[in-house]
Each structure stands twice: as structure tokens, then as C-alpha cells.
Amino acid sequence: MKSGDGNNADGPHGRRRSVEDPRPRLYNLGAVGLGWLLLLGGAFIGWFVIAVPLRRQILDNDLTLVYIGARIGIEHGWNHIYSLSLQHQMFTQLRPGAPFNDGERFLSPPPIAWLLVPLTVLGAAGTVYFWLAASAAALVVAWWIAAPGSGLARILWLIAAIAWYPVQYSLSLAQPDVIVLLGAVACWKLADRGKPYLAGVVLGVSVLKPQLTLVLPLVLLAAGRWRIAAAWAVTVGVLAALSLLVIGQQGLSDYRALLSEAGHVVNNRYFTPAYVFGPGALSYAVQAIFVLVGLAGAYLNRRASLARLFALGLVTTTLGATYWHLQDYSILVGAAWLFWHDAAPAWQRWWLLVVAIGGELAWPLSPLPILIGLAVWLVYMAVPPRPAVGVATAPTT
Numbered sequence: 341m342k343s344g345d346g347n348n349a350d351g352p353h354g355r356r357r358s359v360e361d362p363r364p365r366l367y368n369l370g371a372v373g374l375g376w377l378l379l380l381g382g383a384f385i386g387w388f389v390i391a392v393p394l395r396r397q398i399l400d401n402d403l404t405l406v407y408i409g410a411r412i413g414i415e416h417g418w419n420h421i422y423s424l425s426l427q428h429q430m431f432t433q434l435r436p437g438a439p440f441n442d443g444e445r446f447l448s449p450p451p452i453a454w455l456l457v458p459l460t461v462l463g464a465a466g467t468v469y470f471w472l473a474a475s476a477a478a479l480v481v482a483w484w485i486a487a488p489g490s491g492l493a494r495i496l497w498l499i500a501a502i503a504w505y506p507v508q509y510s511l512s513l514a515q516p517d518v519i520v521l522l523g524a525v526a527c528w529k530l531a532d533r534g535k536p537y538l539a540g541v542v543l544g545v546s547v548l549k550p551q552l553t554l555v556l557p558l559v560l561l562a563a564g565r566w567r568i569a570a571a572w573a574v575t576v577g578v579l580a581a582l583s584l585l586v587i588g589q590q591g592l593s594d595y596r597a598l599l600s601e602a603g604h605v606v607n608n609r610y611f612t613p614a615y616v617f618g619p620g621a622l623s624y625a626v627q628a629i630f631v632l633v634g635l636a637g638a639y640l641n642r643r644a645s646l647a648r649l650f651a652l653g654l655v656t657t658t659l660g661a662t663y664w665h666l667q668d669y670s671i672l673v674g675a676a677w678l679f680w681h682d683a684a685p686a687w688q689r690w691w692l693l694v695v696a697i698g699g700e701l702a703w704p705l706s707p708l709p710i711l712i713g714l715a716v717w718l719v720y721m722a723v724p725p726r727p728a729v730g731v732a733t734a735p736t737t
Contacts, residue, residue, distance in 0.1 A: 375496055382503025389505070390512045394472075398465045399435055403514035407464050408434070409446035409453040414460065418586045421446065421453060422594035434464055442605050447598040450583040452516060452548045471514050478522040479507070482673075486525035488680040501673045505700045510667035516548040517670040524553055525674045528650045531568050540571020547579050551661045552671045555631055556653030562638035563649050602663070611664045611707045630659040630718060637722025644724060647681035650674075652721045659714050669699045669710065679721070688720055 393400060408430045409421045420426055428440050438444075446453070459467040479501060487497040501507055510517040523545030530539035546553040561569040584592065602608055609619055613630070617623035634656025641648060654675035658664070676692055695717060698710030 372492070375492070375499055378496070378499045378503045382499070382508070385503070385505065386508050389508045393512055394468075397435075398468055400438070401468060401512065401514040403456075403468050403471050404434060404464060405431075405444065405446040406448060406452055406456055407460065407467050409448070409450075410456040410460055413450075413453055414457065418450065419588040419591040420594075421450065421587065422591055422598055424594070424598070442601060443607070445598055445602065447595065447602060449547050449550065449579075450587060451579055455548070468514055472511060475511055475514070475516075475518045479518045482518065482522040482525045483677075485522075485529050486674060486677040486681075488677060497677065500696075504670075504673065504696065505702070506666055506669035507673060510670045513667055515667050515670075517552065517667055520546050520549050520552045521671055521674045524556070524650065524654065524671065525677070527568070528646055528678060531565070532646050536565065536567035537571040540568040540573075541575045543568070543572045544575030544579065546572075547576055549668075550576075551657070551663050552668060553654065553657055555634060555657040555660050556650065558631075559634055559638040559653035559656055560649060562635045563642040563644075565646070565649065608663050608665070611666055611668070611702070611710075612662060613659065613711060614662075615707045616711065624662070627660045627662065630715070631656060633718060633722050634660070637718070640722065640724050645682050647678040648721065648725075651676075651679035651682070652718070654678075655714055655718050655721065659711075659718060666699075666702055669702075672699070672714075683725065691716060691720075 405427075408427055411430055412423065412426050413421045416423075416426055424445070427444075427446055431438070431440050431444060456467060459470055462470060480498070483498045483501060487494050489497065507518065523542055527539040527543040530536075530542060540557075543553065543557070546556075557569040557572045560566075587595065606619070609615075609623075612623070613626045614623040617626050634652060637652055637656075638649060641652065651674075654671055658669065658672060658675075661668070672695065676695075679692070680689065691713070694713035695710055698705065698707075698713045702710055
């Protein structure tokens with residue numbers, strides 16, 4: 341009988357025992373530990389960010405303003421939904437004693453108010469509860485569609501998304517961010533399956549909050565994916581024309597007045613490059629440069645995967661938006677998922693931690709870390725990756 345060391349000695353039946361690689365076990369233990377850390381940390385923060393405020397006052401959120409717009413449309417006509425006096429009157433009825441300041445305005449596009457019309461039968465509080473449930477479901481569906489990986493790694497993506505502060509903050513405000521996120525990743529999936537026109541129509545859900553994906557169709561167009569962009573343009577154009585027809589001249593005039601007022605609210609640009617460059621022409625110029633970088637990157641990456649192009653479009657939109665809040669960074673969850681689908685160097689993937697931590701700590705650290713993280717992310721995505729040997733390039737659609 342042959343002799344050997346204890347690890348490789350022959351078994352009782354003469355078969356050689358193999359050495360077990362400890363790395364998969366260590367990886368699984370690390371993933372489980374990370375999952376529990378994210379789950380417990382996210383639950384702790386979520387309790388104070390979502391549960392406590394909504395339990396204290398269920399109508400202290402942005403959806404209440406949309407509900408006000410829907411009620412005004414039903415009771416006074418859709419040409420009055422942007423009437424400041426009627427909004428004040430309805431706000432006082434729903435939240436007596438609460439201040440009606442410059443942040444308490446319904447100035448979203450009409451389609452989101454139309455969407456809430458069937459829900460008004462539930463009352464204001466019931467509408468908020470329904471919307472929160474729908475938003476949570478939308479996040480799960482978006483994860484199911486777009487999250488990379490499999491098994492435990494895939495589950496970690498969901499836990500991380502739920503635990504991320506911008507997502508929790510969006511839910512606390514009952515914002516439509518995750519609904520638009522679902523529309524964006526559903527658009528990607530449909531386009532990836534060879535249905536570009538249907539994909540563009542689905543992306544039309546972005547009218548619920550246009551600034552979240554505004555540059556994405558332009559990026560797709562620059563990359564030669566004109567069918568998606570064309571279908572999106574037709575869908576949005578039809579909804580815009582219908583909105584103008586419904587609100588009329590009076591509604592348009594009121595809407596412009598509200599937008600003018602919102603343009604002077606510092607908080608509306610706090611999470612944009614205006615934080616660094618000021619609210620004047622310089623910040624607009626810097627944002628225009630970011631958009632040009634994104635469009636140039638789209639052209640250079642025109643043969644890259646759709647996942648990379650969508651991620652590039654969402655990041656470009658984030659840096660190019662002139663009206664942005666902390667909760668709007670939720671759209672970056674989809675960008676991270678899609679970027680991870682594309683082969684990228686390890687350091688580029690690890691860089692996403694800078695973006696994640698910057699968003700998590702955006703209030704105490706200021707927007708500067710996440711803005712820097714996004715700028716670097718945009719630049720290296722704009723540079724085409726080196727094609728792998730023997731791998732065919734993606735066709736244009």
C-alpha cells in the first residue's frame with residue numbers, strides 16, 4: 341500500500357481522497373454574512389425612515405400631492421389641477437395644520453394624476469398604502485427581470501437594493517421612482533429579446549417622472565438603437581399632446597408658474613452638479629458636457645451589449661438632470677444591475693461601492709462623493725471595453 345500525507349492518503353477502498361477547496365465555502369459564508377448585515381442594517385434604518393414617519397402621519401409624503409391633483413381634476417376639471425389656490429385648499433382639508441410651503445406642490449405631469457384616479461375610491465390613506473405595496477412589488481419584479489447572477493448572489497442584489505437609503509427614502513415619500521425603474525429594466529429586457537418597438541412603448545412609463553430616464557432614449561439613438569427611441573418618442577409625444585389637450589391653456593399657464601417657482605428652490609438642484617459649480621450657467625455647462633460624454637460613449641459603444649448602453653443612459657441622465665433629489669438615485673439600482681451583466685474589469689465593479697456609499701451617506705457627507713463616483717463611472721463606461729477573442733458583437737436594433 342502506498343503511503344502519503346494525511347490529506348492525500350488512500351481511502352479504505354484504495355481510492356485517493358481529493359483535497360476540498362475551502363474557497364466556495366468561505367465565499368458562501370461571506371455572502372451570508374453580508375446578506376445579514378444588509379438585511380439587519382436596512383431593517384433598522386427602514387424602520388426610522390419609512391415605518392415611523394408613515395405611522396405618525398400617513399399623508400406626509402409626495403403621493404398626497406398627486407392625490408390632490410387627481411381629486412382637483414375629478415371635482416373641478418383637469419384644467420385646474422395646477423391651480424395653487426385649489427391645491428392649497430385641498431391640502432388644508434387633508435392635512436389641517438401642516439405648512440403649505442414651496443415643497444408642497446403638485447407639479448408632476450398629468451399622467452401620474454390620471455393613474456391615481458381609480459385609487460381615489462380608497463381615500464387618501466388607502467391610496468398611499470396601495471401605492472407602497474405596488475412600489476414594493478415593482479422593485480421585486482424589476483430585480484427578477486434585471487438582477488445578475490444566480491442563487492445567493494442574486495438574492496444579495498435584492499437585499500442590497502431594499503437596504504439602500506435612496507430606495508428607502510423614495511418609499512417613505514411614496515415616490516414613483518421604483519415604478520419608473522421597473523419600466524426601464526422591462527424596456528431593456530424586451531429590447532434584448534428583439535422587441536424594440538414594444539420596449540420603447542414600455543419606456544413611456546417614464547412620463548410618471550421624466551427626469552429619471554430623460555437622456556436614455558438619446559443614448560440609445562446615438563448607439564443606433566433608433567427603434568426603441570422612436571417608439572418612446574411616439575408614446576411620450578402622444579401622452580404630452582393628450583396632457584396639453586386636457587389641461588388646456590389655463591392649466592399650462594398654472595403649470596409654468598409652478599415650474600418657475602420650483603426653479604428657485606435650492607433643494608431641487610442640491611443633488612446635481614450645481615452643488616459643486618453653483619446654480620448658474622457653469623453648472624449647466626458641466627451637465628451638458630456630461631451628456632455629451634454619454635452620447636459620445638454611446639456611439640463608441642454602439643456594438644456593445646444593450647445592458648451596457650442602458651446603464652450608460654441611466655448614469656448620463658443622473659448627471660445631466662437639472663431637477664434631482666436624493667430619492668431619484670434609486671434609478672441607479674437598475675444601472676448597477678445592468679452594468680454587472682456586461683463583462684467589466686474587477687476594479688470598475690468595485691468602484692460601484694463608492695457610488696453606493698455616497699448615496700447611503702449623501703446627507704451627512706454631502707452629494708460630492710456620489711457625484712464623483714458617478715462621474716468616474718460615466719467616463720469608464722463611455723470607453724468601449726476590449727472585445728473578448730471569439731465573442732461576436734451585439735447587433736443593432
